[in-house]
Amino acid sequence: MTASAGPRTLADKVWDSHVVRQAESEPDLLYIDLHLLHELNTPVSFDLLRESGRTVRRPDLTLGTEDHNTPTKDITKVIEDHAARHQVELMRSNCEQFGIELHRLGDERQGIVHVIAPELGLAQPGMTIVCCDSHTTTQGAFGALAFGIGTSQVAHVLATQTLRMGRMKNMRVTVNGALPAGVSTKDLVLALIHEVGTAGGQGHVIEYCGSAIEGLSMEGRMTVCNMSVEAGARAGMVAPDETTFAYLKGRPHAPTGADWKVELAEWRTFRTDPGAVFDREVVFDASTLSPFVTWGTNPAQSVRLDGVVADPAELDDPAARQAARRALDYMGLAPGTAMRDIGVDAVFIGSCTNGRIEDLRAAAEVLDGRSVADGVEVVLVPGSESVRRQAMDEGLDRVFEKAGIQLRYPGCSMCAAVNEDRLRAGQRAASTNNRNFEGRQGKGSRTHVVSPAVAAASAVAGRLCSPEDLEA
Amino acid sequence: MEPFTVHVGRAVPLRRTNVDTDQIIPVRFLTRSSIAGYGENLFNDWRDDPDFVLNDPRFTDASILVAGTDFGIGSSRESAVWALTGRGFKAVLSPRFGDIFYGNALSNGLLPVTVDEAATKALWELIERDPSLAVTIDLGAKQVRAASLAVPFEIDSHARWRLMHGLDDVSLTEHHTARIADYESRRRPTMPTTGRRREVS
Structure with missing residues (x-):
């Protein structure tokens, strides 16, 4: 699929602006602006790189942090689990060998990869962002195309700063109204996943829009985009607006002075054109929502807090019925x-x-x-x-x-x-x-x-x- | 990567939907720092149940997994694929796959085969009746065959070509290094880099 001349979606605009090479019947070669690493899923990527005699093409577009294995009670303590400690040690030696900036345990910039990149101002509108972590979708809140990849793909990005990928389909979720008092963005996204199911967004990038989304802070937008993967989507996005720009201004990696003006003008172009066609549309009303909670073992097995645990016997689909029975058995619920x-x-x-x-x-x-x-x-x-x-x-x-x-x-x-x-x-x-x-x-x-x-x-x-x- | 053309093997029926990657390989085994060894912990916690199908001796040498819809959802862990290949699996059949798992499988020569629910059920019944039944996965013909059953499947033509030749993505991309350099020369210099530029305020 080539860039269309007609109205385009936000996701397609980001995609089109990152195509390095396009050829008939082949996946696009897509440039990656930011590659984030954590210690859990990456040691093998570096081994693959070394075994093939390759190196890291753009360490300056790569950033590591330590988050999965790290202790939370006492960070001065040595990590007891030998294998976990070894992974952290490998992360440090790999980053050192290839000249990659690493925010280590105890560093003022350390934290969960999807929390630190936004707060450092590294996640910016119109960028492509990847990480070997399914919740990379979080960073789509900035109008970036951000998605999780596997370990082999990490090696591919390290070596080439690109990915070979087929274009994602477009899905739009319009959330009208405003969240009532006492209802959070987590309730909103849980209700949404309940509605569309764990595969509702499969193969798609979801663009969230509508008054309820526009009214959210960047933190709230990140919570919504984060859970996109629980609806099966490749990515979630919100078009950048004044809320986004105000959040970014003054962050350590945000542009300054004349650069800010250049980037801001560019960022403003990342919006879905009127008349752009989506492969799937879902419309949702935020004003009738109330707190939402899960009862089962997948994120769509959920109900209003006011409600009751589902009765599998009432489910029409035999597979859903069997899954619900199994979930209730595991959860110890009637x-x-x-x-x-x-x-x-x-x-x-x-x-x-x-x-x-x-x-x-x-x-x-x-x-x-x-x-x-x-x-x-x-x-x-x-x-x-x-x-x-x-x-x-x-x-x-x-x-x-x-x-x-x-x-x-x-x-x-x-x-x-x-x-x-x-x-x-x-x-x-x-x-x-x-x-x-x-x-x-x-x-x-x-x-x-x-x-x-x-x-x-x-x-x-x-x-x-x-x-x-x-x-x- | 080993080329994949035709595979003939025994199949195991996994009559479950929404098999997430946390079940395929529980997270506590992810501290392994190499590809080898993950097979030991495939479906580790489900294997506590003596009735779990992979504990059934009739299916111990199966190399084809036939699962319910939405297989491999959730976490991006490629070790879910390594756990399957480590136990000798060559192909996984399901009506629908998690996107990241699907891509990870292709990266490792584990063939993800998308077949509809009716075909999945027909296969389950066939292999439960005769666990020794030979199941053929023919990538060239894009077809699954078992007894008198012949089920066509779709796969991206480029992915199929790559699997049949055992090619890895990085080598393919390296043919376009000049294009990458050209793209880089046109990137805006005002875009962010990761080195420490300013202090945290």
Whole structure:
């Protein structure tokens, strides 16, 4: 497919401006503006590079961070798991060998890859951004085409700064109205995934638009774009606007002076043209939303917090029925149970979905003057060192401490559960992460994906609930 | 990469939908720093269940996995593919795949075969009736054959050509290095680079 002369979508404009080579019946060769690395999925990429005698083409467009394996309680401690420690050591030696900037544990710029790139001002409108991590979709909030890739593709980008890819299809999600008070962007995106299913966006890049999206902060847009992959999409995007430009201004890697003017003019061109055709359209009304939570083992198995656990017998599709039965068996739940009657053993607040300062503020607002219920373990992990420091500047750490919660050091923590932060088998958590897959938070763990406000309220009540329930 | 033309082998029926990559290879095994060895932990936690189909001795030497719809969704971990190839799998059949998994499979010569739900069910029934049944995956003819069943499948023509010749992407791209350099010469110098330019405010 070649660049069309007619009206184009935002995603197509970004794509077209990065095509290095196009040929009949071949994937496009696409230039990559920013390649992000973390320690978990990359050692093999560097081995592939070395084995073939190749080198890193553009270390200056590559950035590493340490996030998956890193400890969150005490960062001065040596990582106990030998294999995990070895991966961090490999990340350091690989970055050193190839001259790649690395934000190491303890560095003021360290944190979850999808949290630090935006806050450093590296994610900018119209860019192509990749990382060996499915939640790279987060950075589409800036009007960038940002998507997850595999380890072989990482080696390809390291060697050539390009990817060979077939063009993605276009899907538009229009969210009209505005989010009611007490309803967050996490509730919005969970409801959306429930509507379209885990494969609703497969093969597509989703552009989110409409008044509800325009009214969101960059943090909120990042939460929505982050979860695009849970709807099966390759990427999620929001057209850049004044909110985007205001966020970027003054960030360490944002352009300054005359460069700012050059880039700003360029950024403004990255908008879908009137009349551009999308392969799929979904229209959604934000004004009728309420807090949304998952009950099953995929992110579409969800319901309003006011609702009850689904009854598999009521599902028409035999495969969905079987999947729901299996999910309820794993989750230890009976059909028809009120979501608010589900008790929790643990609460996790953090991740690339909900580990930014607005998320911590939302949790602190609920926890202010309250305490965590007896027997509930709360793990609260900022998305980056910068978020942690800002939380302390705002006194949020004091609020958490009084509630009985430690503000930890940044990382993926209990979202990936590859460091020491894991649930035990059978433990049930209200979690602000993105996936409720079997064993996602530790072998045998049971996860309910929720918003930061619902997570904080559930920590206080010891069961799934919203902040409004606490006041009643 | 080994060229893939025709593969004949036994198949195993995985009657589950939404098989995410966390199930194929649980995250705690991802601290391995090489491709080798992931096969040991394929479907590690599901294997705790003695009735899990991969524990069935009749299917132990299967090289073709026939799964329900939405196979390989979720995380980008390529180790999900390495776990399958490490256990000797050459092809995975499903009505629909997670996008990243699909690309990762192609990168490693594991053939992802998209067949519709009716064909998936027909295959499940056939191989459950006769686990020793020879299943043929013919990439040249774009066809799956088992007993009297013959199911056509679609695959991108370039991906098919690359698999049949066992070519890897980097070598193909390196033919266009001059084009990459030309593109770079036209990039705006005002776009960001990753070196530490200014202090965090």
